[in-house]
Amino acid sequence: xxxxxxxxxxxxxxxxxxxxxxxxxxxxxxxxxxxxxxxxxxxxxxxxxxxxxxxxxxxxxxxxxxxxxxxxxxxxxxxxxxxxxxxxxxxxxxxxxxxxxxxxxxxxxxxxx
Amino acid sequence: xxxxxxxxxxxxxxxxxxxxxxxxxxxxxxxxxxxxxxxxxxxxxxxxxxxxxxxxxxxxxxxxxxxxxxxxxxxxxxxxxxxxxxxxxxxxxxxxxxxxxxxxxxxxxxx
Numbered sequence: 635x636x637x638x639x640x641x642x643x644x645x646x647x648x649x650x651x652x653x654x655x656x657x658x659x660x661x662x663x664x665x666x667x668x669x670x671x672x673x674x675x676x677x678x679x680x681x682x683x684x685x686x687x688x689x690x691x692x693x694x695x696x697x698x699x700x701x702x703x704x705x706x707x708x709x710x711x712x713x714x715x716x717x718x719x720x721x722x723x724x725x726x727x728x729x730x731x732x733x734x735x736x737x738x739x740x741x742x743x744x745x746x747x
Numbered sequence: 748x749x750x751x752x753x754x755x756x757x758x759x760x761x762x763x764x765x766x767x768x769x770x771x772x773x774x775x776x777x778x779x780x781x782x783x784x785x786x787x788x789x790x791x792x793x794x795x796x797x798x799x800x801x802x803x804x805x806x807x808x809x810x811x812x813x814x815x816x817x818x819x820x821x822x823x824x825x826x827x828x829x830x831x832x833x834x835x836x837x838x839x840x841x842x843x844x845x846x847x848x849x850x851x852x853x854x855x856x857x858x
Binding site for chain 2 (some may be wrong): 665
């Protein structure tokens, strides 16, 4: 089974801190995604990547950046955390040719105080 | 208009009954369709995928696809309290590798 591992299950950070959320997948998937999920707003795509060093903006990229230096790792960076970035963050990976849909990580619940 | 629409629910069904969930999508060129189950506080897990018109069965779950009418549905037979969760419909469009998710339907199975 594909494993998508997110480094932290729960995080509490202070306003203005730089925050790194890490995601690692072990099945050589080309595509990786970062979503946030909030009550009533569903899953919203922040950034995605089709390959190493490639990144594309999703629907809500403001206040975030990403890094993909290795195929298995996709990092989400909150440049200066704000309270409105308190959310559940979900990483997913996907192999297009197989087309079995995304595999999600277990999520990181981030609280910015 | 949202690209993928679902009734938010809650859909309340008695134990042992059939739960019927619907999803409509706007991209007529969409090729692949997925149903995810998400328990409260957990991440989504894939339960079904369907590519061709018609029905696809897997255990107590049946996915139904009608591309002409642009809808996909999920039936849960013999519903159990453990089926209580939010069910997300996801659609892969004609281009690219992104899935577009609906807002989810919350299902409550009452003993």
